[in-house]
Amino acid sequence: MPELPEVETVRRGLEQLIIGKVIKQVECLDSPKSFPNDPIEVSTQLIGASIVATRRRAKVLLIDISTNYTLVTHLKMTGQIVFVKEGSTPPLDPEVNSESSLHPLKLARSARASADDGLRFGAGHPNDSLIGDLPDRSTRIVYEFTDGSHLYFNDQRKFGWMKLYPTPEVPNIDFMRKVGPEPLEDSLTADEFVARVRRRNNTTIKAVILDQTVIAGVGNIYADESLWGTKLHPATRVRDVSDGDLRQLLDEIRVVMNIAIEKGGSTDRNYVNAEGKKGSYIDFARVFRREGLDCPRCGTIIEKIRVAGRGTHVCPSCQPPSSD
């Protein structure tokens, strides 16, 4: 699901693909929730304007427009932003939106997941003629640029949203005011991280690092991965975690996120980058979605439990539960 590394991958892709392009038309194919702005304001501020920059804060993507407005986007769980060149076949990996019949685990573990796409292609999709074609059933908003290329905002589950704000107002958006520091910026020191986590001494360590007001951008995948790296059980209360372990946890968050950005993010089910391609971090994951498989560190079978209301993956040997 789009967490910090996935959103950053999309941002970098868009930076190469849409800077300078001029918007010719905007079409909203869905309820106002996907695009709750006044349509007249949207067309006034967007039509004829050009894309000047792409930014990211936490899991929020920011696309700056020449009219001093910014498209603020949250992909939530199943959102995608896909760029398609004029006249080119849309590159969206067909199995991503067509919900292949394969179990995600088998998909993730398949050594050559892409090699047999062709077979799954015809067999799995309900409508072969629409395979990989955009817009599709999940498309919410379509931007057409003057050169004939398109940008699609897709979201199967409609949790995501895209909203237009005057650029100077972006820092005043409620979420932006409350969100915690960026984990990959040097300005976040280990001391500050420990202090922020310690404010929530009575809850579980996993719930705390998922809290966007404590630290930005950590979601379920990288929470499980970084806790495994620190050998901390996700249900451990913060008060039972040492300062040293908290410092190491920040290091692990940084390590897994940097690797994930290198790998182009994690595609569990729906995530694709700005060119419609899947990320490969999931193949390097050490616990996430690996229940029933061997822990890569000690060989113990990885278990799936529930912590902070989320599916949670742990090695019961490396990450023993605290006695509490």
Added chain:
DNA sequence: CACTTGACCTGTCCGC
């Protein structure tokens, strides 16, 4: 106030 749970959605998988 601190913390947990449910709602928002759609599609898939599993058991009966």
Added chain:
DNA sequence: TGCGGACAGGTCAAGT
């Protein structure tokens, strides 16, 4: 084969 229910998880609102 069909059907109901559990599940997936980012964030906010409501509840304890």
